[in-house]
Amino acid sequence: MKVELRLLTVGDADVIQSAFEEQGWNKPAELYMRYADEQQRGTRVTLIAEADGKFAGYGSIVWASDYAAFREAGVPEIKDLNVLVKYRRQGIASRLMDEAEIIIAERSIVAGIGVGLFSDYGNAQILYVKRGYVPDGRGIYVEPGHVKYGDTVTMDDDLVLYLTKRLNG
Template identity: 40%
Template sequence: MTLRIDDLAPADVEAVVSVDGGNGWNSDRILWDRYLAEQAHGLRTVLIAWSHDHPIGYGTLAWASDYAPFRLRDMPEINNLCVARSHRQSGVATTLIRTLENKARSSGKAGIGIGVGLYADYGNAQRLYARLGFRPDGEGVTYRGRRAEPGKQVCLDDDLILWLSKDL
């Protein structure tokens, strides 16, 4: 497979939103237009993985994370990482993560973070992040952006997140 990683360009949006990437793939044009605007203002870096001129994956780097422990440590967050179903388990996610790490490192960042869901659908991502050197940040889990409190109940869904970080 020939793999190319490029920054998101306005002309790429139509190709990305037209992909049937399976579980997790986001085809919301409003989101992609927002990503373009955030990238233009230096708030986010958006990468697209291409194979033979077809988008097969993407990942973003939020330079100021919404997750306070990362933001307080000036640690960018890898966010919304997804590989099309037909190209999973082929190294695309690893390449996207390594490229985002390099961008953070070249910008003088000492670390990088990522959040991951806790149920079985996230199992491959959990194993990948551990293999790439990400470790729990020690702050516990959050639910819908708030720290999960001991003794309280939360729903096991996409909003229950374990936060991981890595020194660069």
């Protein structure tokens, strides 16, 4: 399988939506139109992975994270890394992360990433640890802040542990 990476274009939005729809995920084309606009404005970089010429996944870099601790420290965040189920465990996420880290290293010595805490994120958790990402030490986060002892939270996609990695820029 030949994997190529490139930057997102506006024309990718419908292709990405359809690919995720086929596996039962709702990822509207408008999301990728917004990503393309943010990329044009220089606030985001979105990388597309194609396997043998077909869309396989994507990942973004946001230069100013929504996560306050990253934003305040100037840590760029790898965000919304997604590989279609049929292309998982073939090195595509690693390739996307390799390229994202190269891009980030041009501006920062640290990269950040958030990961969900339930089993759907198990592969991502393992991947990030193997790549040298470590928790930022602030604990579990869910809007509007970090979870404190005794808090009751809902286990969903919004419950996140943020990790960082020092890059060899």
